[in-house]
Amino acid sequence: MRSAILPAPVKPLELVEREVPEPGPGEILVKVTACGMCYSEVNHLRGHYPFGTFPVVPGHEISGVVAALGEGVDRPEVGTPVGAAWPYGSCGHCDQCARGDQILCTGAPRPVTGVNRDGGYAEYFVGRAGFVTPLPDGLDPVAGAPLMCAGITAFNGLRHVGATAGSKVAVLGTGGVGTMAVRFAAAMGARVAVVSRSRRAEDEARRFGAELFVAASEQDPAEALRQWGGADVVMNTAPDTRTGLAAFGGLRPDGTLLYLGFGADNVEVPPAALVTNRLRVMGVPSGSPHDLRDTLAFAAAHGIVPEVTPVRLDDAPGILADMDGGVHRGRAVITFD
Secondary structure (H helix, E strand, O other): OEEEEEOOOOOOOEEEEOOOOOOOOOEEEEEEEEEEOOHHHHHHHOOOOOOOOOOEOOOOEEEEEEEEEOOOOOOOOOOOEEEEOOEOOOOOOOHHHHOOOHHHOOOOOOOEEOOOEOOOOEOEEEEEOOOEEEOOOOOOOOOOHHHHOHHHHHHHHHHHOOOOOOOEEEEEOOOHHHHHHHHHHHHOOOEEEEEEOOOOOHHHHHHOOOOEEEEOOOOOHHHHHHHOOOEEEEEEOOOOHHHHHHHHHHEEEEEEEEEOOOOOOOOOOOHHHHHHHOOEEEEOOOOOHHHHHHHHHHHHHHOOOOOOEEEOHHHHHHHHHHHHHOOOOOOEEEEOO
């Protein structure tokens, strides 16, 4: 099968031929339809994940069809359209796993799709039973592939922070997660503001439901949010910690600064503001298998899929290099015949 691998940190993506794997006990063989290209692949390329391994087939925004079942697995049935995401598996017995929160597993080192387990930049992918999720009827497997990461991260963040109809949600960043956050928040009935460095994405943000757009190059984002009446949630999706800190002053009382994206800087906020206005700072990781089911169901019910550019596996090395260089625009999804 045709595959792409990251051979070592800071080494370019390589195209290789491999044997089609056989699913072992508790495993599912998936014929890959599509795999989104996520910024997490750039982080792994740069060696930012201490739990990452090399060489590895990257990619954790996977859609495909069940091709074979390993011993002890009886569902999803062969031929079922499925998706797979960031968590590859878990210990299955710690308190978090017992509660269905496998993304927070503490019982073993966390296996991660495309980071320390081979992912979806290949014609076939072997996943773990319970971590391969059936797709809702009618969901486009190509356009829907980024829902497996950008989608679940945005959706799960919104519900863990308590966003509801009427909440005022300020989304910082207009990348994959930020765009999904805007669309999901608007579909939930929230009032949405978008903060970005420039006005390049303003038309798109307003088309997806934003009532306020703030260009941080023109106006202090915290002041702009205060003029809006304050935000219940400031949702940082940018890969930079300071972006969230710059908007922290735009929270209204009982508000939350939520980190979905971040950089190397620590979060430093004035404790007096936390205490006097009962503010919170929190983070939310991607999500567990039940979160992915809920994300896909919500997206299908509201007709929400990312706007993507289908590409071939041959294009992936150049696109990943452009992503690493900060010059790629749009959401690329690798497709397989």
